[in-house]
Amino acid sequence: MKIGYPCINETLDCSSGRTFRLASYSDERLIETVTANLACLQRILAFNVQHGFNFFRLTSGLVPFASHEVNTYNWQDHFKADLKKLGDYIKEHNLRISMHPDQFVVLNSPNPNTVKNSIAELVYQGSILDLMELDATAKLQIHGGGGYGDKPTALGRFAEVYHNQLPDAVKARLCVENDDRTYSLQDCLYLHELTGIPIIFDNLHHECINNGEPMREAVEMAAATWKPERDGILMMDYSAQAPGERKGKHVQSIPEQLFHDFLVETEGLDMDIMLEIKDKEASAYKAVALAKELGRL
DNA sequence: CGCGGTCAAGTGGCT
DNA sequence: AGCCACTTGACCGCG
Numbered sequence: 001m002k003i004g005y006p007c008i009n010e011t012l013d014c015s016s017g018r019t020f021r022l023a024s025y026s027d028e029r030l031i032e033t034v035t036a037n038l039a040c041l042q043r044i045l046a047f048n049v050q051h052g053f054n055f056f057r058l059t060s061g062l063v064p065f066a067s068h069e070v071n072t073y074n075w076q077d078h079f080k081a082d083l084k085k086l087g088d089y090i091k092e093h094n095l096r097i098s099m100h101p102d103q104f105v106v107l108n109s110p111n112p113n114t115v116k117n118s119i120a121e122l123v124y125q126g127s128i129l130d131l132m133e134l135d136a137t138a139k140l141q142i143h144g145g146g147g148y149g150d151k152p153t154a155l156g157r158f159a160e161v162y163h164n165q166l167p168d169a170v171k172a173r174l175c176v177e178n179d180d181r182t183y184s185l186q187d188c189l190y191l192h193e194l195t196g197i198p199i200i201f202d203n204l205h206h207e208c209i210n211n212g213e214p215m216r217e218a219v220e221m222a223a224a225t226w227k228p229e230r231d232g233i234l235m236m237d238y239s240a241q242a243p244g245e246r247k248g249k250h251v252q253s254i255p256e257q258l259f260h261d262f263l264v265e266t267e268g269l270d271m272d273i274m275l276e277i278k279d280k281e282a283s284a285y286k287a288v289a290l291a292k293e294l295g296r297l
Numbered sequence: 298c299g300c301g302g303t304c305a306a307g308t309g310g311c312t
Numbered sequence: 313a314g315c316c317a318c319t320t321g322a323c324c325g326c327g
Contacts, residue, residue, distance in 0.1 A: 006319050006320070007319060007320050008319095008320055008321090015322080017320070017321095017322090018322080018323090019304095019322075019323080020322095020323070020324090021303090021304060021305095021323065021324075022304080023324095024323090024324085057319065057320095059319080059320070060319080060320085061320080061322095065305075068305060068306085070305090098319095099319090100319045100320095101319090102306085102307095102318075102319070102320090103306085103307060103308075103317085103318050103319090104305075104306035104307055104308095105306085106306095106307055106308075111307090114306080114307070117305085117306060118306090118307095121306085141319085143318095145307085145308085146307075146308050146309080147308085147309080179318095181308095181309065182309080237319085246310090246311080246316085246317075247310095248317085248318090249317080250319095276319070278320095280320095298327105299326105300325105300326090300327090302323105302324100302325090302326100303323085303324090303325100304322090304323080307318105308317105308318095309316105309317100310316090310317095311314105311317100312313100312314090312316095
């Protein structure tokens with residue numbers, strides 16, 4: 001089991017996701033920003049190694065406007081060696097890596113332009129992992145997309161795009177996560193049947209919408225969609241409901257009792273856990289300590 | 298130099 | 313009808 005947190009480290013005084021506005025785009029600005037982002041990423045990874053946080057999600061903002069037409073610069077060549085070096089570090093320390101393309105990536109949109117932009121974004125994020133020379137256990141994590149009032153048809157559209165339009169390099173890394181309002185675990189399992197895509201399990205989203213599966217059973221069902229020799233073990237997002245806030249909103253800090261209970265409930269199941277908790281590594285310390293106590297690390 | 302309006306992109310739920 | 317949230321607030325113009 002590996003435990004980690006997404007994108008941002010709040011201890012270090014740098015960001016690996018510095019961007020800038022479209023209006024101020026220039027190649028020089030791009031090079032400068034990506035150089036700083038990658039330097040920061042290296043610092044974050046070293047921090048993570050030092051503290052036993054062996055799972056990390058790279059920010060989508062590593063290369064600003066990477067899938068936008070304004071950016072015609074060959075950043076892939078320019079940063080090839082830097083990315084490979086980062087990849088070597090990741091492999092040397094056996095870190096698990098994911099990326100989570102944002103809400104604008106909708107593969108089942110009825111709008112062909114949205115699908116086109118979505119694919120371009122997936123190609124960009126996949127190419128980061130490719131240039132790092134990471135294997136297919138490094139994943140791209142997206143949601144099913146919109147429901148459009150007819151989920152089976154919408155998922156059929158997802159599958160069609162998957163089979164006919166996605167490059168193999170993206171297909172090898174693509175995963176789908178159950179979301180908190182449209183596509184439940186069961187909906188994702190249907191999509192898995194159509195495509196073979198592994199399902200990333202999100203416990204809080206599962207609490208928001210489900211078909212009555214108990215937590216342990218749900219984890220097992222998601223885990224069964226992963227081919228260990230290609231995909232590695234199950235990745236999951238762990239969070240808890242922020243008290244008194246909108247349903248699905250992430251807590252500020254990890255509720256240790258709840259996380260303890262979750263680990264007990266899933267005893268014997270292996271998985272890598274991404275903590276979607278607002279205070280980031282502050283909660284990761286606690287989660288790692290709990291997992292050690294229970295003999296899970 | 299600090300504040301706050303605004304920022305590439307989609308969707309759906311809430312007010 | 314408009315706002316907010318989403319994997320994450322950060323950027324940058326203005327006073």
